[in-house]
Amino acid sequence: MKIAIAGCGFAGLSTAWHLLEYPSVSVTLFDPKGIGEGASGVSTGLLHPFPGKLGLKSWQSDAGMKATLDLIGRLEEMEGIPLADRSGILRLALTQEQEEDFQENCDLSCEWWPRERVLETIPDAAPKPAMWIPQGTVVYSKRYLAALWKACEKKGALFCQEEVSGPYDVLVWAVGSDILGHVPLPLQVSRGQTLLCRWPKALPCALLSNGHLTPTEFPDLCQIGSTYENPESPLDPKRALELKERAVLFYPPAQDFEVVSIGVGSRIARDRGYRPIVAKTGPKTWVFAGLGSRGLLYHAWLGKALAEAIVQGYEGLRPEELYKSLRIS
Numbered sequence: 001m002k003i004a005i006a007g008c009g010f011a012g013l014s015t016a017w018h019l020l021e022y023p024s025v026s027v028t029l030f031d032p033k034g035i036g037e038g039a040s041g042v043s044t045g046l047l048h049p050f051p052g053k054l055g056l057k058s059w060q061s062d063a064g065m066k067a068t069l070d071l072i073g074r075l076e077e078m079e080g081i082p083l084a085d086r087s088g089i090l091r092l093a094l095t096q097e098q099e100e101d102f103q104e105n106c107d108l109s110c111e112w113w114p115r116e117r118v119l120e121t122i123p124d125a126a127p128k129p130a131m132w133i134p135q136g137t138v139v140y141s142k143r144y145l146a147a148l149w150k151a152c153e154k155k156g157a158l159f160c161q162e163e164v165s166g167p168y169d170v171l172v173w174a175v176g177s178d179i180l181g182h183v184p185l186p187l188q189v190s191r192g193q194t195l196l197c198r199w200p201k202a203l204p205c206a207l208l209s210n211g212h213l214t215p216t217e218f219p220d221l222c223q224i225g226s227t228y229e230n231p232e233s234p235l236d237p238k239r240a241l242e243l244k245e246r247a248v249l250f251y252p253p254a255q256d257f258e259v260v261s262i263g264v265g266s267r268i269a270r271d272r273g274y275r276p277i278v279a280k281t282g283p284k285t286w287v288f289a290g291l292g293s294r295g296l297l298y299h300a301w302l303g304k305a306l307a308e309a310i311v312q313g314y315e316g317l318r319p320e321e322l323y324k325s326l327r328i329s
């Protein structure tokens with residue numbers, strides 16, 4: 001079976017990796033911009049089950065975490081270098097409302113820390129209580145994307161830096177926010193900016209609050225992210241610089257971080273809810289889109305499900321069911 005995949009971000013590469021587990025399949029990836037040049041390449045790498053304002057555990061997050069961590073682990077074995085920081089994520093509650101929400105949503109996979117415990121761990125942090133997420137991971141996105149592509153290439157994948165061209169038996173659209181140009185889906189795009197900064201000393205874990213502060217693969221550099229902007233408004237780097245002011249509220253030493261560069265990307269999510277869309281949209285065509293701010297949580301698990309659906313001829317979704325996500329128990 002000849003499969004073409006349009007888009008080389010988390011979604012396209014994960015689908016390729018899982019498809020290539022089947023000997024009957026050949027995969028060609030297409031992306032005019034190159035590998036990891038979309039939102040995936042600017043992602044600040046947060047991977048944990050409690051994204052979203054309220055800190056509610058996300059749909060199928062155990063399956064999502066497991067699939068992503070398994071994939072990262074396999075690639076790390078192949079590459080012999082770390083692709084992620086597994087020091088955990090501390091989610092500080094800055095307001096009384098957050099304190100109530102986070103405490104209520106803390107389950108057995110996380111702990112509720114009083115401010116004293118927070119300050120014992122990070123003395124310079126804002127004196128606030130927090131949700132401690134030990135399995136919280138920060139993926140080194142660019143390095144991970146490069147490793148994932150290398151692994152796909154080893155398994156026989158081809159890459160063309162151009163628009164998709166045939167012939168193929170199946171085409172997968174995994175084009176991130178550009179999906180709107182191809183298929184009318186109920187999705188919303190938002191632009192995000194991040195700051196790459198130099199910090200004097202790495203923290204013992206990632207911090208998440210009103211914004212976030214994450215380590216990178218380089219010990220002297222961290223990332224502060226990220227904004228949610230209207231993609232139609234003119235790009236304003238001042239918005240990105242406001243991120244530093246927000247970080248100061250939960251980690252005051254961020255005030256003195258030197259900004260090295262600004263990253264920009266567009267995420268796309270359902271206009272209501274956050275479950276990504278994996279759907280068959282025509283006899284030969286599938287769409288994998290709408291990963292929103294949970295790309296790392298869902299790309300591996302849903303990429304595997306999509307690969308299975310394609311190879312095993314799953315016909316559960318007809319084009320008229322386009323707007324429904326693939327049901328996976």
Ligand SMILES: Cc1cc2nc3c(=O)[nH]c(=O)nc-3n(C[C@H](O)[C@H](O)[C@H](O)COP(=O)(O)OP(=O)(O)OC[C@H]3O[C@@H](n4cnc5c(N)ncnc54)[C@H](O)[C@@H]3O)c2cc1C
Pocket residue numbers: 006007008009010011012030031032033034035036037038039040041042043044045046047162163164174175176177178191192193194225226227263264265266267288289290291292293294295296297
């Ligand atoms: C600033 C920012 C920070 C983020 N931080 C996090 C985070 O901490 N944790 C997290 O889980 N998620 C995060 N996200 C979200 C995450 O990055 C996305 O969910 C994820 O990257 C989506 O992956 P994708 O493969 O669907 O899209 P993309 O990575 O955008 O990839 C789509 C690719 O398709 C290509 N393409 C477009 N049109 C065509 C075409 N016609 N033919 C072929 N190729 C085409 C593009 O060039 C692009 O490379 C963040 C996003 C942004 C913008």
